[in-house]
Amino acid sequence: xxxxxxxxxxxxxxxxxxxxxxxxxxxxxxxxxxxxxxxxxxxxxxxxxxxxxxxxxxxxxxxxxxxxxxxxxxxxxxxxxxxxxxxxxxxxxxxxxxxxxxxxxxxxxxxxxxxxxxxxxxxxxxxxxxxxxxxxxxxxxxxxxxxxxxxxxxxxxxxxxxxxxxxxxxxxxxxxxxxxxxxxxxxxxxxxxxxxxxxxxxxxxxxxxxxxxxxxxxxxxxxxxxxxxxxxxxxxxxxxxxxxxxxxxxxxxxxxxxxxxxxxxxxxxxxxxxxxxxxxxxxxxxxxxxxxxxxxxxxxxxxxxxxxxxxxxxxxxxxxxxxxxxxxxxxxxxxxxxxxxxxxxxxxxxxxxxxxxxxxxxxxxxxxxxxxxxxxxxxxxxxxxxxxxxxxxxxxxxxxxxxxxxxxxxxxxxxxxxxxxxxxxxxxxxxxxxxxxxxxxxxxxxxxxxxxxxxxxxxxxxxxxxxxxxxxxxxxxxxxxxxxxxxxxxxxxxxxxxxxxxxxxxxxxxxxxxxxxxxxxxxxxxxxxxxxxxxxxxxxxxxxxxxxxxxxxxxxxxxxxxxxxxxxxxxxxxxxxxxxxxxxxxxxxxxxxxxxxxxxxxxxxxxxxxxxxxxxxxxxxxxxxxxxxxxxxxxxxxxxxxxxxxxxxxxxxxxxxxxxxxxxxxxxxxxxxxxxxxxxxxxxxxxxxxxxxxxxxxxxxxxxxxxxxxxxxxxxxxxxxxxxxxxxxxxxxxxxxxxxxxxxxxxxxxxxxxxxxxxxxxxxxxxxxxxxxxxxxxxxxxxxxxxxxxxxxxxxxxxxxxxxxxxxxxxxxxxxxxxxxxxxxxxxxxxxxxxxxxxxxxxxxxxxxxxxxxxxxxxxxxxxxxxxxxxxxx
RNA sequence: GGGCGCAUAGCUCAGCGGAAGAGCACCUGCCUUACAAGCAGGGGGUCGCAGGUUCGAACCCUGCUGCGCCCA
Numbered sequence: 001x002x003x004x005x006x007x008x009x010x011x012x013x014x015x016x017x018x019x020x021x022x023x024x025x026x027x028x029x030x031x032x033x034x035x036x037x038x039x040x041x042x043x044x045x046x047x048x049x050x051x052x053x054x055x056x057x058x059x060x061x062x063x064x065x066x067x068x069x070x071x072x073x074x075x076x077x078x079x080x081x082x083x084x085x086x087x088x089x090x091x092x093x094x095x096x097x098x099x100x101x102x103x104x105x106x107x108x109x110x111x112x113x114x115x116x117x118x119x120x121x122x123x124x125x126x127x128x129x130x131x132x133x134x135x136x137x138x139x140x141x142x143x144x145x146x147x148x149x150x151x152x153x154x155x156x157x158x159x160x161x162x163x164x165x166x167x168x169x170x171x172x173x174x175x176x177x178x179x180x181x182x183x184x185x186x187x188x189x190x191x192x193x194x195x196x197x198x199x200x201x202x203x204x205x206x207x208x209x210x211x212x213x214x215x216x217x218x219x220x221x222x223x224x225x226x227x228x229x230x231x232x233x234x235x236x237x238x239x240x241x242x243x244x245x246x247x248x249x250x251x252x253x254x255x256x257x258x259x260x261x262x263x264x265x266x267x268x269x270x271x272x273x274x275x276x277x278x279x280x281x282x283x284x285x286x287x288x289x290x291x292x293x294x295x296x297x298x299x300x301x302x303x304x305x306x307x308x309x310x311x312x313x314x315x316x317x318x319x320x321x322x323x324x325x326x327x328x329x330x331x332x333x334x335x336x337x338x339x340x341x342x343x344x345x346x347x348x349x350x351x352x353x354x355x356x357x358x359x360x361x362x363x364x365x366x367x368x369x370x371x372x373x374x375x376x377x378x379x380x381x382x383x384x385x386x387x388x389x390x391x392x393x394x395x396x397x398x399x400x401x402x403x404x405x406x407x408x409x410x411x412x413x414x415x416x417x418x419x420x421x422x423x424x425x426x427x428x429x430x431x432x433x434x435x436x437x438x439x440x441x442x443x444x445x446x447x448x449x450x451x452x453x454x455x456x457x458x459x460x461x462x463x464x465x466x467x468x469x470x471x472x473x474x475x476x477x478x479x480x481x482x483x484x485x486x487x488x489x490x491x492x493x494x495x496x497x498x499x500x501x502x503x504x505x506x507x508x509x510x511x512x513x514x515x516x517x518x519x520x521x522x523x524x525x526x527x528x529x530x531x532x533x534x535x536x537x538x539x540x541x542x543x544x545x546x547x548x549x550x551x552x553x554x555x556x557x558x559x560x561x562x563x564x565x566x567x568x569x570x571x572x573x574x575x576x577x578x579x580x581x582x583x584x585x586x587x588x589x590x591x592x593x594x595x596x597x598x599x600x601x602x603x604x605x606x607x608x609x610x611x612x613x614x615x616x617x618x619x620x621x622x623x624x625x626x627x628x629x630x631x632x633x634x635x636x637x638x639x640x641x642x643x644x645x646x647x648x649x650x651x652x653x654x655x656x657x658x659x660x661x662x663x664x665x666x667x668x669x670x671x672x673x674x675x676x677x678x679x680x681x682x683x684x685x686x687x688x689x690x691x692x693x694x695x696x697x698x699x700x701x702x703x704x705x706x707x708x709x710x711x712x713x714x715x716x717x718x719x720x721x722x723x724x725x726x727x728x729x730x731x732x733x734x735x736x737x738x739x740x741x742x743x744x745x746x747x748x749x750x751x752x753x754x755x756x757x758x759x760x761x762x763x764x765x766x767x768x769x770x771x772x773x774x775x776x777x778x779x780x781x782x783x784x785x786x787x788x789x790x791x792x793x794x795x796x797x798x799x800x801x802x803x804x805x806x807x808x809x810x811x812x813x814x815x816x817x818x819x820x821x822x823x824x825x826x827x828x829x830x831x832x833x834x835x836x837x838x839x840x841x842x843x844x845x846x847x848x849x850x851x852x853x854x855x856x857x858x859x860x861x862x863x864x865x866x867x868x869x870x871x872x873x874x
Numbered sequence: 875g876g877g878c879g880c881a882u883a884g885c886u887c888a889g890c891g892g893a894a895g896a897g898c899a900c901c902u903g904c905c906u907u908a909c910a911a912g913c914a915g916g917g918g919g920u921c922g923c924a925g926g927u928u929c930g931a932a933c934c935c936u937g938c939u940g941c942g943c944c945c946a
Contacts, residue, residue, distance in 0.1 A: 347946080396878075396944070523886070565886045569898050576911045587908035634888080637896075652908080740903075740915040747906040774906075826893075838929035847892055854893070
């Protein structure tokens, strides 16, 4: 104990300051080319394409979570010897970007129409150059190991070429067509929207019942959108509805218009709802449109693209929300309002980009016939070519792809991929491929519309690799390995990529695995939103706790498919973990921890050394297994507990004792090796601090390209050593509990004599036990004032203590009584089971044996504790 | 209206057929020479309710209640 361990100097500062080091570490990785994929490599490929963030967007917690997942996946595979490609980029976000630039123009007092199409698109590119893609810099702060040399943008020339190629291919195969249908129209963005770009919410509205016609011919209809009655071209009832049978085939006068409209019978009318009669507005309602088609009704549009009434009469030029009460008032004046219900809560569609209430509108648009594509997309998951994690979410995927409606792909915007179709003077329609010349001459013009952004991002897994060219990247890196995204984006994007990928790439699925993470919520499980004011900014966390702590917090909460609650305390906990790792490694280096291989032979190691190596091997296996199954939360929690509780706590304390023993070299090697391994395992999650520590500890080039640990490389677990250390831990813990109950200060050395058969088996660990429990050696004049017995696997150990004063008998009695109560409960439970013949007959033998052992242990404990209690002075 | 999921410690969540767990929060004592962003000890749960299956149920089944999500 007198010989002092020489302490080495390290170049590690006293504390880890992420802000000082992260940027430089990241730049070093990029400069070294670690993230640049090599298509000519012989290594097996591992590919992830980054879900392209919106060019207008900035990093939020959802990104941070998804990026943490992808970075962990790719960093681990890289360490495992794969040729890793993680491909970054952005999408052009048609509506969102156009909105941003239009707002900018509005501030200058001009509209896009003032500028003209060509100049406007130039302005968008200028905007992108100046303000777009902030998120890419923010990704660097997170530590994303993406291949920047392959960064892509959906409006890049090659990706635009892919879009045009795909359009042409679908068109030629008859899977793209043009048709006039009811679409979701945003009167603010002035464009069509697909079904999934519409968010439904339950809003307060009104339900107005209107009487059409008079006398015997009168019929009452109810509507939440009274103004649309101006466009009614029929009233429909169910064919079996006897109430109205006599009216079917007759006509009724439509109030306010003087028009006469037919009463038709249609079996899609629900006779139970309202009066059982519905007004039919084929040009402004999808269901009415279908009724209109079946009965060959006129399709009367009564609003323009701004949702302003165009129908002649007193309501002309009124906005739809102005027209609604005006129409109701006019009807009321005529005595035609039968009933009014306000508020009437009903589902209303809103534009997902600007929240304006969507107006169903009859309009000529381009469509994708999704039926064959969606079937293939479903089949790829059904037959296991693509696996969904967690598997429960596959059902939701099937529900979607198996019931998908045709997809409106044209958008009335200027920013995006223009539809490659030209119309001729005599009604010709020509679809032009990327290498073809569009027809020229009098009367030819291109379709003015652009394609839905999801059309181009649906091609992302292969357009980014150069499709339709047969590039080396495609050959090497497609199909991609994993697609990681939130489950909320399953329909928007994942299904589209599946459809397009299978179709364009000869039935090759775009990814082997789909990992779906949950949504980020606040500490109370509420959705984060600006209006709630509960948004946590990942950049703020990175500033205050470091990128590693931010990532580790997200990884520890990442249970597949499950939402995750976040609070600052979580990040602080992760920061504390990083600090612990830092201090432990610094301590190890100061004490000469080594990483030379191979490890010393078993006989040159202590039981503590062999125990921690066994635990290390178990953790390596466990973490590997969990990560193969996308169980990030469980894997990081296993690492957290092993690192903190076992390595940095028990083993490090044991190592302190061993440094002055005769197996100190072995201890230095085991400590160094264990830290080396743990840093490798943690690197995919907390890359910065592990890199800094590992390069200092080992002198290696970089953890990014270090080898992933293998449990096979570690010595087999030593069961005896494991049992001994477990006993040491139990003995130390029991002594500490006694000390605490007796009010003995943690720092105070307490003179103690250890004995008994249980202790005899641990004799080699006496110094460690004395150190960990802060016990002094008994001198000649040792006189115990108290004693306790601890039952260990190796038998009972006796601990006699000189507390240098009176013992707190009441505290000691309380402690023993508590132990007694536990043992008695255990005895009662186990005896109950063993007294049940059915249990003895039917339960497996090993379960019965286990219960017997527990019963015997409990009985022995009761006897021991009772004796101890009786011996206490009263 | 159709479908799915969740109800376990104050909070957020693991556990999913054989002894109730973690993180944070809380209480007590400690600046014990890696670490107070720390150390040691401690309290706290009839596992939503009611039935059923089983030798045995937080875990499987049925119903109910309360939340949440998706689709229409």
